[in-house]
Each structure stands twice: as C-alpha cells, then as structure tokens.
Amino acid sequence: xxxRKTVIAAFSLALTxxxxxVSHTQEEVRIVVTGSSTIAPLMMDIAxxxxxxxxxxxxxxxxxxxxxxxxxxxxxxxxxxxVSRALGADENDVAATRIAWxxxxxxxxxxxxxxxxxxxxxxxxxxxxxxRWEAFGSWDGPITVVSKAEGRSTLxxxxxxxxxxxxxxxxxxxxxxNEQAVKVVAGNPRAVGxxxxxxxxxxASAMTPIRAIALGAVAPTSANVAxxxxxxxxxxxxxxxxxxxxxxxxFLRFASGQQVHDLISDHYFSxxxx
Amino acid sequence: xxRNLRPFVNDLVVRAAVAAVVLVLAAIVMHVVxxxxxxVSWDFLTTAPRAAGRAGGIxxxxxxxxxxxxxxxxxxxxxxxxxxxxxxxxxxxxxxxxRLTRGCLGVLAAVPSIVFxxxxxxxxxxxxxxxxxxxxxxxxxxxxxxxxxxxxxxxTLRMHGEDRRAGYxxxxxxxxxxxxxxxxxxxxxxxAGLGLGFGRAVAESAALIFTSGYVxxxxxxxxxxxxxxxxxxxxxxxxxxxxxGNAFATATVLLASVAAxxxxxxxxxxxxxxxxx
Amino acid sequence: MTSSQTIISRPPRIRxxxxxxxxxDAVFVVxxxxxxxxxxxxxxxxxxVLAIGSAPALTEAGLGAFxxxxxxxxxxxxxxxxxxxxxxxxxxxxxLAVAGPLGILCAVYIRYYAGDVAGAAFxxxxxTLAAIPSVVYGxxxxxxxxxxxxxxxxPGTSLLAGVIVLSIMVLPTVAVLAEAGLRQLxxxxxxxxxxxxxxxxxxxxxxxxxxxxxxxxAACMLGLARALGETMxxxxxxxxxxAMPDSPFASVRTLPANIALEMAYAIDVHRSAxxxxxxxxxxxxxxxxxxxRCWGGADAPQS
Numbered sequence: 001x002x003x004r005k006t007v008i009a010a011f012s013l014a015l016t017x018x019x020x021x022v023s024h025t026q027e028e029v030r031i032v033v034t035g036s037s038t039i040a041p042l043m044m045d046i047a048x049x050x051x052x053x054x055x056x057x058x059x060x061x062x063x064x065x066x067x068x069x070x071x072x073x074x075x076x077x078x079x080x081x082x083v084s085r086a087l088g089a090d091e092n093d094v095a096a097t098r099i100a101w102x103x104x105x106x107x108x109x110x111x112x113x114x115x116x117x118x119x120x121x122x123x124x125x126x127x128x129x130x131x132r133w134e135a136f137g138s139w140d141g142p143i144t145v146v147s148k149a150e151g152r153s154t155l156x157x158x159x160x161x162x163x164x165x166x167x168x169x170x171x172x173x174x175x176x177x178n179e180q181a182v183k184v185v186a187g188n189p190r191a192v193g194x195x196x197x198x199x200x201x202x203x204a205s206a207m208t209p210i211r212a213i214a215l216g217a218v219a220p221t222s223a224n225v226a227x228x229x230x231x232x233x234x235x236x237x238x239x240x241x242x243x244x245x246x247x248x249x250x251f252l253r254f255a256s257g258q259q260v261h262d263l264i265s266d267h268y269f270s271x272x273x274x
Numbered sequence: 275x276x277r278n279l280r281p282f283v284n285d286l287v288v289r290a291a292v293a294a295v296v297l298v299l300a301a302i303v304m305h306v307v308x309x310x311x312x313x314v315s316w317d318f319l320t321t322a323p324r325a326a327g328r329a330g331g332i333x334x335x336x337x338x339x340x341x342x343x344x345x346x347x348x349x350x351x352x353x354x355x356x357x358x359x360x361x362x363x364x365x366x367x368x369x370x371x372x373r374l375t376r377g378c379l380g381v382l383a384a385v386p387s388i389v390f391x392x393x394x395x396x397x398x399x400x401x402x403x404x405x406x407x408x409x410x411x412x413x414x415x416x417x418x419x420x421x422x423x424x425x426x427x428x429x430t431l432r433m434h435g436e437d438r439r440a441g442y443x444x445x446x447x448x449x450x451x452x453x454x455x456x457x458x459x460x461x462x463x464x465x466a467g468l469g470l471g472f473g474r475a476v477a478e479s480a481a482l483i484f485t486s487g488y489v490x491x492x493x494x495x496x497x498x499x500x501x502x503x504x505x506x507x508x509x510x511x512x513x514x515x516x517x518x519g520n521a522f523a524t525a526t527v528l529l530a531s532v533a534a535x536x537x538x539x540x541x542x543x544x545x546x547x548x549x550x551x
Numbered sequence: 552m553t554s555s556q557t558i559i560s561r562p563p564r565i566r567x568x569x570x571x572x573x574x575x576d577a578v579f580v581v582x583x584x585x586x587x588x589x590x591x592x593x594x595x596x597x598x599x600v601l602a603i604g605s606a607p608a609l610t611e612a613g614l615g616a617f618x619x620x621x622x623x624x625x626x627x628x629x630x631x632x633x634x635x636x637x638x639x640x641x642x643x644x645x646x647l648a649v650a651g652p653l654g655i656l657c658a659v660y661i662r663y664y665a666g667d668v669a670g671a672a673f674x675x676x677x678x679t680l681a682a683i684p685s686v687v688y689g690x691x692x693x694x695x696x697x698x699x700x701x702x703x704x705x706p707g708t709s710l711l712a713g714v715i716v717l718s719i720m721v722l723p724t725v726a727v728l729a730e731a732g733l734r735q736l737x738x739x740x741x742x743x744x745x746x747x748x749x750x751x752x753x754x755x756x757x758x759x760x761x762x763x764x765x766x767x768x769a770a771c772m773l774g775l776a777r778a779l780g781e782t783m784x785x786x787x788x789x790x791x792x793x794a795m796p797d798s799p800f801a802s803v804r805t806l807p808a809n810i811a812l813e814m815a816y817a818i819d820v821h822r823s824a825x826x827x828x829x830x831x832x833x834x835x836x837x838x839x840x841x842x843x844r845c846w847g848g849a850d851a852p853q854s
Contacts, residue, residue: 032406037509038513040488040509040513041326041509041513041514042326044326044490045324045325045326048324051491060406060489060491061488061489062483062488062489062499063483063509063513064483064484064488068484075400077399077400077405077406176512177512177513178513178515179511179512179513179514179515179517180512182515199515202515202516203515206515266325267326
C-alpha cells in the first residue's frame with residue numbers, strides 16, 4: 001500500500017517539477033498581446049519572426065476575442081490588444097494601429113449553381129422572406145441561413161452593408177468563427193453563409209466544397225479588398241495606450257511594416273497600405 | 275413475456291447496449307485517427323508549430339499539456355480527498371455544513387468551462403498576479419476537477435462504514451482511521467474520480483484560453499504561458515483555414531497519450547480493486 | 552449530491568473520545584475543515600466573479616428583463632433568457648435520458664458480464680473517451696452527424712444533434728462513476744444472491760443496483776451537471792438560434808453556448824448580460840439539486 005502511495009506521490013511531484021522547470025531569466029523583455037481570435041494566428045507568426053530577429057524579447061500572443069483585447073489592455077494585463085474592427089467613439093482612451101484589411105463574402109455549397117445574388121435577394125434570404133432556393137432559379141430545396149453571433153464585427157459590417165437591423169435576421173444556424181461557417185456550409189448543400197474573403201479564397205484552393213459569392217458587384221478577392229474596390233470590409237487593429245514603452249512601440253512598428261506583409265498574405269488577409 | 279426468455283433478453287439488452295456504445299465510439303475514434311494518423315511522425319512530436327500550427331509539430335504543446343495537467347492533478351487530489359473526508363468524518367451527513375458543501379460542489383460541477391476560464395482569469399491571473407501561466411491554468415482546472423473527484427471519493431468512503439466502525443471500536447484516533455483504513459480502502463474510487471478528472475483536464479480548452487493561454491513557445495517554468503493540446507486542436511479546427519489536418523493529427527496524439535496514461539492508472543488501480551471483489 | 556443511504560444501516564454518529572486532543576489530531580481536524588471551506592470557497596469565488604460581471608446588466612436592465620418572455624438581442628436592449636433556459640434543460644435531459652441507462656448498463660457489463668481483461672479494456676476505452684476534447688466531438692457532430700440530419704430534416708443543426716453528441720460525451724462519465732460505485736459493494740451481496748438461486752439479471756436488477764443506487768444516482772447527477780455545463784460541442788451542433796425547443800429538429804441555443812458564442816466580442820452591457828446567463832445556469836443547477844433533495848429522499852435509481 002505505502003509503495004503505491006510513494007509511486008503516486010513521486011508521479012505528482014515529478015509532473016509538478018517538470019512544470020516548474022529550471023530557469024526563469026529576468027532580463028528578457030516580455031510583450032503580451034491578447035485579443036481577437038481572427039488576428040491571433042497571424043500575430044503568432046509575426047511574433048515568432050520578431051523573436052527570431054530580436055533575441056531577448058518574448059512576445060506572448062493570447063487569444064479570446066476583441067473585447068478581451070480591449071479589456072486586457074485597460075486592466076494592464078496586456079501591452080497590446082488585437083481588435084478586429086474599427087474602434088468605437090467611446091474607445092478613444094486607446095490608440096489603434098491598423099495592420100490589415102479583411103473582406104466579407106457570401107458562401108454557398110459548391111453544388112449550388114447560383115452565380116450571384118442581388119443585395120435585395122440576400123436581404124430576402126436573411127430576413128426570412130425567401131425560404132426556398134427555387135425563388136432564385138436553378139437550385140432547389142429549403143434554404144439554411146447561416147449567420148454570425150451578436151457582437152462579431154463580420155455581422156456588424158454585413159448588417160451595415162445590407163442596411164438591416166439585427167432583429168430582422170432570421171437565421172437557422174448561428175456560428176462563431178469563420179471555420180465553423182465553412183464546415184456548416186460544406187456539409188449542407190442548401191446552406192448560405194458569409195465569411196472572411198481570405199478564408200473563402202483558401203478553401204476554394206483547398207477543394208473544400210464551398211464557393212464565394214460577391215456582396216455587391218466587385219469580385220470577392222483579397223486583391224480587391226486591398227485596393228479598396230470591394231465594399232464590404234473591416235480593419236484589423238492593434239491597440240495600445242498612447243505612448244507605449246519603447247519595446248512595445250518597436251514591435252508595433254514591426255507588425256505594421258513591410259516585413260510582415262508576406263505573413264499577412266499567408267493568412268489570407270490584405271496588408272493595410274499606408 | 276415467457277418466463278424462461280427473460281434472462282436471455284436481459285443479457286441481450288446489456289450486450290446490445292455495450293455493442294452500440296462501442297460502435298459509436300469506434301466511429302468517432304476512427305474519424306479522428308484516419309484523418310490524423312498519417313500526419314503523425316517523429317518530427318511532428320519533436321518540433322515547434324510553424325505557420326500558426328498548419329505546419330511544424332507540437333513539441334511545446336505536449337510539454338505544456340503535461341505541465342498544466344500535472345499542476346491540476348497535484349492540486350486537485352488533496353483538495354478532493356480533503357473535501358470528501360470532511361464530508362464523511364468532520365460533519366454529520368445531514369448537517370447544514372455538509373449540505374452546503376455538497377450543494378456547492380454540485381453547482382460547481384455544472385459551471386461551464388468558459389465561466390471557469392473567466393473566473394480563473396480574474397482570480398489567478400489578475401488578483402493573485404500569476405499572469406497567463408501554466409500555474410493559473412492548472413489551478414483553474416483543479417477547481418473544475420474538484421466536484422467530480424470529491425463526489426466519487428465521498429461515495430466510496432461512505433461504502434466502507436464497517437471498516438470505519440471497526441477502527442473506532444479499536445479506539446484508533448480519527449486521523450489514523452482516515453489515513454490507514456478509509457483512504458486505502460477508498461483508493462479505487464478516488465482513482466476513478468481522478469482518472470475522469472484527468473480526462474476533463476486534458477480535454478479542456480475554453481477555460482485554458484483565458485488562463486494558461488495560447489503561446490506555443492517551449493515553457494521555461496510554470497509561470498510561462500503554454501498552449502495545451504485541446505486548445506491547439508480548437509484553434510486549428512475552428513480558427514485557422516487549413517488547420518484541419520494538423521488538428522486531427524494532434525487529436526490522434528492526444529488520444530494515444532491519454533489511453534496510455536489511463537491504462538497506467540488502471541494497472542495501478544487493478545491490484546487494489548481485487549481485494550474488495 | 553450523494554446519498555447517505557447505503558445498504559449498511561447507518562450507525563449512530565460516532566463521536567471522538569474527547570480526551571486532551573493530541574497536536575497531530577488537532578492539525579488533522581483543522582485540515583479537514585479547511586478542505587470543506589475550500590470547496591465552498593471555490594464555488595463562492597466563481598459566484599463572486601459572475602456577480603461582479605453581472606452587476607452592470609442587472610442594474611441597468613433589471614432582473615425582470617432577463618426572465619421576461621422576450622427575445623435575446625443584447626445590443627438592442629432585449630435580454631430574454633427563458634428560451635435558452637428551456638433549451639438547456641431539453642438538451643441536457645435528453646442526453647441524460649440516453650446516457651444514463653446506457654451508462655449504467657455499461658457499468659453492469661464491466662462488473663458482472665465481462666471477464667477481467669475485457670472489463671478493464673472497456674474501462675480504459677471509456678476513460679479515454681472522457682478525455683476527448685469537446686471540439687473533437689463537435690467536429691464529428693458537425694461534419695458527420697449534422698449533414699445526415701440536414702438531408703432528412705433541414706437545417707440539421709438541431710436539438711436532436713445536440714442530444715446525440717451530448718449523450719456520447721456524458722456516457723463515459725456516468726459509466727465510469729457507476730462502475731466505481733458497483734465495485735465498492737461487498738462481493739458477498741452478488742454472490743450471495745446467486746447462491747440463493749437468484750438469476751443473474753434479477754440479482755443485478757433487484758439486489759446490486761438497488762444497493763448501489765446512491766452511487767448510481769450520484770453518477771447520473773454528475774453526468775447531468777456535465778451536460779448542463781458543456782459548451783463547445785453543443786455550440787457546434789445545435790444551431791444556436793434563440794428559440795423555444797418546440798421540435799427535435801429545431802435550432803436552439805443553450806446558456807453555456809450563449810456565453811461562449813458571444814463573450815469573445817461582447818462589450819459593456821452585452822458582456823455583462825452574458826455573465827447573467829452564467830448566473831442563470833448556476834441558479835438552475837442549484838434548483839435542480841434542491842428539487843432532487845425534496846423529491847422523496849432523492850435517491851431514486853435511474854433505471
């Protein structure tokens with residue numbers, strides 16, 4: 001019996017000490033970046049590149065959403081917040097640095113032959129006036145309407161573009177992240193949703209059975225998002241308190257500069273050209 | 275129903291239920307393994323993630339997972355056993371203190387993980403000043419494991435009333451009875467509870483996003499932020515276009531390592547269990 | 552949450568002989584009480600965090616706005632949670648109705664049907680499944696289950712999908728905990744029944760399960776708690792439209808899913824309203840525990 005206890009105690013201790021580890025160097029500079037789950041994977045890559053170029057600096061990237069980014073900056077838990085929308089009027093206590101643009105496109109299943117939908121048709125679908133694909137010609141069956149959760153900026157600019165109120169929307173499936181929308185639409189030939197154009201471009205190239213449809217008349221490509229001709233887009237921002245510490249400012253310059261544009265494109269966003 | 279058929283039908287029901295469960299579970303495991311196994315290699319286990327996890331491996335993620343789980347189990351074991359012994363030995367079963375404690379544990383069991391995340395973020399990261407760290411994540415998980423582990427430990431302890439009374443009849447002090455009679459007798463149940471708690475800890479993502487965090491660097495200490503396997507899978511599957519392949523590969527690694535650890539638990543446990551059957 | 556009723560009739564409470572308390576014993580008593588207080592403190596901590604978070608919404612909109620039979624448009628000042636409370640109960644009750652009996656049958660199988668090796672192996676499988684992240688169950692539900700339901704009864708993301716995925720997730724918890732309970736029964740109970748001429752199924756149904764009903768009920772209760780609090784997997788398959796659960800094929804939203812879905816991008820009162828969802832969930836669980844206690848001794852076995 002006591003042998004068993006010893007084994008278990010040793011096991012727990014070993015695990016703990018494996019965690020406690022060896023050294024905790026103090027002279028390193030640590031920059032904490034938290035916020036939008038849309039920006040976090042990109043920021044993780046930028047941080048890895050920055051750390052490689054600047055030994056002694058650690059950039060910790062955390063996710064959890066735009067609102068967490070703002071609240072962590074305000075609570076001084078983070079140096080930089082990632083916010084995947086424009087700042088509101090009551091948020092001018094922090095300063096924003098725009099790093100990229102992200103457009104929004106409709107997606108349908110690849111089997112759906114529809115080439116485009118007018119704004120009125122999209123409005124009819126999302127307000128529940130049109131409930132079957134027959135209304136638009138060559139596709140049939142009941143429409144499954146996929147929309148985003150309240151508070152997401154993609155929803156906000158989608159509503160703004162169509163001039164709709166959140167209370168007008170009649171959705172069957174409400175999702176959070178882009179990839180969830182992709183998986184729902186890919187699994188249901190009669191679904192329609194809207195996602196980030198970059199994600200749509202990736203999935204088109206990866207043979208995922210979805211297809212992007214433009215909102216408006218301009219083709220939904222990240223090039224058109226970058227040059228501003230595609231109308232439905234949002235900005236991806238980094239926010240800090242005004243006059244950040246020198247290492248934070250250096251990192252901000254790096255993250256909004258030319259040297260990370262390839263990473264931004266790798267993540268299917270469009271670099272903000274200043 | 276004819277009387278003679280009844281045992282046959284009853285046995286059939288049990289076996290059919292087990293078969294159905296095994297089939298469904300096998301389908302899910304196959305779904306993961308067929309998509310992930312081909313991508314698992316020595317390199318995958320020993321290198322760091324690149325391109326937001328779409329390329330590269332999961333080495334730092336494995337280490338962080340072991341550390342977070344270790345902290346969680348090390349903290350949950352004494353907490354859970356302590357709470358259970360408190361309920362059995364320190365207070366009567368129907369006293370206010372007992373009901374309050376049991377009620378609190380019951381409610382705690384149903385708190386959604388994201389609420390644990392927000393609470394852990396506020397308590398451990400902010401108020402106690404641990405920041406986003408493996409320590410904060412592990413302690414948050416310990417609170418999540420606590421109800422399940424304490425409940426099982428209490429149930430098990432209560433089933434050894436006779437041993438307990440025998441101890442008292444011999445005039446042993448309470449401390450000796452608990453330490454030398456009740457805890458050894460209840461060990462299998464405590465381990466079953468801890469095993470489930472281990473599962474819950476390894477599977478957790480929402481609570482950890484807010485506490486131990488998202489960083490994929492190799493952690494130096496428990497005060498570093500570190501991403502666990504479940505968080506990695508969640509991010510790759512839901513947030514990174516093109517992350518599905520490595521998400522399934524990571525899930526395959528997670529399944530294999532959990533099966534290994536649980537088998538170890540069972541082996542430790544098996545010897546003990548036999549004494550009582 | 553667990554029973555005090557066991558087959559062993561409860562002895563009068565044994566009091567410690569109150570001689571001069573040795574230091575070690577005193578320390579022991581202090582540690583015991585500290586453990587109890589810590590358990591309560593953990594719950595209090597969570598409650599305090601939720602209360603702090605909820606305060607702005609509760610002061611601005613008032614509790615009435617949340618229980619009123621209204622819609623949920625928190626950015627437009629509508630905070631009705633009733634439909635989500637109903638959906639949470641429906642999904643969890645459905646999951647327990649499936650996973651409870653199946654889990655108990657699995658526990659019985661391990662204990663009384665399988666040989667040593669098969670039983671241990673099945674247990675390892677169950678415990679491994681308890682450790683699969685909910686996102687993996689969710690992915691399976693989303694990419695395999697939901698499309699099948701969608702082809703039959705669109706939109707596919709539905710209460711039914713939630714119940715199925717959640718049953719699978721809760722089952723290992725119920726089975727492993729119930730098995731741990733069965734294992735604690737004295738072997739003489741089962742063997743004695745057989746020796747007296749009981750058939751195996753009768754011994755299990757009438758003797759074993761009724762003796763272990765406390766542990767079995769506790770297992771089901773923890774399974775239910777797990778179901779009530781489950782977030783990610785449910786969020787991925789139930790559709791999340793805020794509506795009363797009036798059909799198994801309808802899209803519904805549970806309280807935990809509500810929090811996870813909107814918390815990341817919510818600000819101000821909206822964010823605070825999500826904390827209120829958390830409070831509601833905890834109040835629901837508390838109420839369930841009280842109801843269970845009031846309901847005739849509370850330890851009715853589940854099958």
